Amino acid sequence: MTRILPKSAGLLLLATAASIASFTPLRAETSFTPSQRKEIVEIVRQALKQDPSILSDAIASMRAQGEAAQQAASLQAVHDNAGKLGAANTDVVLGNPHGSVTVVEFYDPRCPYCRKVLPIIDKLVADDSDLRFVEKVIPVLGPNSQLEAQALIAAGRQNAYLKFQHALMSDSSAPSLDRIRSIAQSVGLDVARLEKDMKDSTVIALLRENLDLARKLGVDGTPTFIIGEKTIIPGAASEDDLKAAIAAARKAK
Structure with a gap:
C-alpha cells in the first residue's frame, strides 16, 4: 500500500507516554503528593525492567483502539458521502x-x-x-x-x-x-x-x-x-x- 502520508514517529512517543500514564487511575497532579508520584514512577520503571512486554502490549492495545476508532469514523464518512x-x-x-x-x-x-x-x-x-x-x-x-x-x-x-x-x-x-x-x-x-x-x-x-x-x-x-x-x-x-x-x-x- 502506498501511503499518502507517512506514519509519524511522534505518535509512537505519545502512545508510550500515554501508556505509562495509564498506570495511574487518577490525575496525579490532583491526587498524589510529589513523593507519592515519585514512588509510582519508580514502581512503573521497575515493572518495565522486569517485564518489558508490558509497554509493547500497552502500545499495541492503544494502536488497535486507534485503528478501530479510525475505521468507525471512516465508515460513518462513507455513509455520509454515499x-x-x-x-x-x-x-x-x-x-x-x-x-x-x-x-x-x-x-x-x-x-x-x-x-x-x-x-x-x-x-x-x-x-x-x-x-x-x-x-x-x-x-x-x-x-x-x-x-x-x-x-x-x-x-x-x-x-x-x-x-x-x-x-x-x-x-x-x-x-x-x-x-x-x-x-x-x-x-x-x-x-x-x-x-x-x-x-x-x-x-x-x-x-x-x-x-x-x-x-x-x-x-x-x-x-x-x-x-x-x-x-x-x-x-x-x-x-x-x-x-x-x-x-x-x-x-x-
Missing part, C-alpha cells in the same frame, strides 16, 4: 452500471500496488455480472501522478479509459508528457485532443474532488477499496478478500 462515492457521472464505472453491489477504488496510476491489483480488478469485473466497480483517481505521488491522472480522465472522454489505463500502468519507462503522448498514440487516441482535455478545468476539478473525498473518508494510501457502506480494505487486496467482502455486502442487502 452519493459522492457511487453516483457521480464523472467517475469511471466498470462492470454492471446497475449492479447490486458497488466497489469504489481510490488509486494512483503510479502506485506499484495499484498496478499489482489491476488484473484482479479485471477478473472481478469479468466474472461478476452483478458488480458495479467505480474507479476514483487520486494523484498523491507528486507531479507525475497528477499528469497521468489528468491523462486518464482525458482518455475517458474518447471512450478509451481502459485501453489507455492498462497501457499506461504496464509501461515502465520514465514518466513524462512525451511518454503519455506515445502511449496515447499507441492505443489510437487523438493525441492533440487528449492534451487539450488534460488541461480542461473540469478534469482538474474532478481530481481535486476525488482528493477531497479521500481525505474526508480517512483514506491514507492507495489502493483503498470501499465495498458497499460496511467494508474498507486498504492496500493491495487479494482476489479472495475482495470476493468475500463483495459476497458479504450482497448478503447484507
Whole structure:
C-alpha cells in the first residue's frame, strides 16, 4: 500500500507516554503528593525492567483502539458521502452500471500496488455480472501522478479509459508528457485532443474532488477499496478478500 502520508514517529512517543500514564487511575497532579508520584514512577520503571512486554502490549492495545476508532469514523464518512462515492457521472464505472453491489477504488496510476491489483480488478469485473466497480483517481505521488491522472480522465472522454489505463500502468519507462503522448498514440487516441482535455478545468476539478473525498473518508494510501457502506480494505487486496467482502455486502442487502 502506498501511503499518502507517512506514519509519524511522534505518535509512537505519545502512545508510550500515554501508556505509562495509564498506570495511574487518577490525575496525579490532583491526587498524589510529589513523593507519592515519585514512588509510582519508580514502581512503573521497575515493572518495565522486569517485564518489558508490558509497554509493547500497552502500545499495541492503544494502536488497535486507534485503528478501530479510525475505521468507525471512516465508515460513518462513507455513509455520509454515499452519493459522492457511487453516483457521480464523472467517475469511471466498470462492470454492471446497475449492479447490486458497488466497489469504489481510490488509486494512483503510479502506485506499484495499484498496478499489482489491476488484473484482479479485471477478473472481478469479468466474472461478476452483478458488480458495479467505480474507479476514483487520486494523484498523491507528486507531479507525475497528477499528469497521468489528468491523462486518464482525458482518455475517458474518447471512450478509451481502459485501453489507455492498462497501457499506461504496464509501461515502465520514465514518466513524462512525451511518454503519455506515445502511449496515447499507441492505443489510437487523438493525441492533440487528449492534451487539450488534460488541461480542461473540469478534469482538474474532478481530481481535486476525488482528493477531497479521500481525505474526508480517512483514506491514507492507495489502493483503498470501499465495498458497499460496511467494508474498507486498504492496500493491495487479494482476489479472495475482495470476493468475500463483495459476497458479504450482497448478503447484507
